[in-house]
Amino acid sequence: MKNLKIPLQNVDEKTIYLECASDFRDKTALNYIDKVTLSAERYKECVPRDIAYLPVFPIKEGDNEKIIKVYSEKFAKNGSIGKKYYEAIMANAEGRCPICGSGKLKNLDHFLPKSKYPLLCVTPANLIPVCRDCNFDKKDEFNTDYYSIPFNPYFDIMEDTWLECDISFFADRTYEISFINGFERAKDESMWHKYEKHLKVYDLNATFCARAEEAIENSRGYNRKLLLENGSEDVIKSLVELKIEFEKVDKNSWRSALYRELLRKATNYCNWLNS
Numbered sequence: 001m002k003n004l005k006i007p008l009q010n011v012d013e014k015t016i017y018l019e020c021a022s023d024f025r026d027k028t029a030l031n032y033i034d035k036v037t038l039s040a041e042r043y044k045e046c047v048p049r050d051i052a053y054l055p056v057f058p059i060k061e062g063d064n065e066k067i068i069k070v071y072s073e074k075f076a077k078n079g080s081i082g083k084k085y086y087e088a089i090m091a092n093a094e095g096r097c098p099i100c101g102s103g104k105l106k107n108l109d110h111f112l113p114k115s116k117y118p119l120l121c122v123t124p125a126n127l128i129p130v131c132r133d134c135n136f137d138k139k140d141e142f143n144t145d146y147y148s149i150p151f152n153p154y155f156d157i158m159e160d161t162w163l164e165c166d167i168s169f170f171a172d173r174t175y176e177i178s179f180i181n182g183f184e185r186a187k188d189e190s191m192w193h194k195y196e197k198h199l200k201v202y203d204l205n206a207t208f209c210a211r212a213e214e215a216i217e218n219s220r221g222y223n224r225k226l227l228l229e230n231g232s233e234d235v236i237k238s239l240v241e242l243k244i245e246f247e248k249v250d251k252n253s254w255r256s257a258l259y260r261e262l263l264r265k266a267t268n269y270c271n272w273l274n275s
Helices: 013-021 028-046 063-074 083-091 132-138 189-201 204-230 232-249 254-264 266-273
Strands: 105-110 127-131 163-169 175-181
Touching: 013 028, 013 063, 028 063, 083 105, 083 127, 105 132, 127 132, 163 254, 163 266, 175 189, 175 204, 189 204, 204 232, 204 254, 204 266, 232 254, 232 266, 254 266
Parallel strands: none
Antiparallel strands: 105 127, 163 175
């Protein structure tokens, strides 16, 4: 996961909501401006570790949809008055999904779903730029327990090296690959559970496997040529260099995990290349 700075810190949440909600003929959403402001203030105090203490203010029946339309009609929609804010948040991620590390940005994900927290629908700190797959897989995943929700790119830092890859090479030149939670469960049960949740909520094993398989196939010819011309030592040297470069960017990226595993299985990998 790539960490991101909280976007639009030079613009207060009240200004954004007010500008978008005022653009409706029906002014119902403006009735909640004070609650929106207070919700945004408390958000940064409570998320991600104390979500249970985040106030959920009562909303009149039928008003939820009108508030959510502040996001869908006046913030995310092309040509809307708040689209400039949407685009600024997207630009904050510099083109790549912070969750999977390589998906093309397509959506803003509400970390706390707007279906449950409509007053936070245009709060920048609650909006995370993600790719289509990560947004779809997360859906409206929600829990007030910190260890039962995925990591937040704005507020969480992954201190451990936890993502690992497992590859088995076979004599028929095929292989099987998977990405797993490699964090030591006995070290910290709660953190193990959180890493597991992050992996599963975004279905990262499927995403990472697809990308790793492509990387292996694309480099197969080059590494086989390197092996036949210069021997396994040069193949290993190349793997080491790639591992170091990828870990500089993100030690828990699929690339870092892949090259750690290729180095662990270097003998099997070279035999597979030569088969």
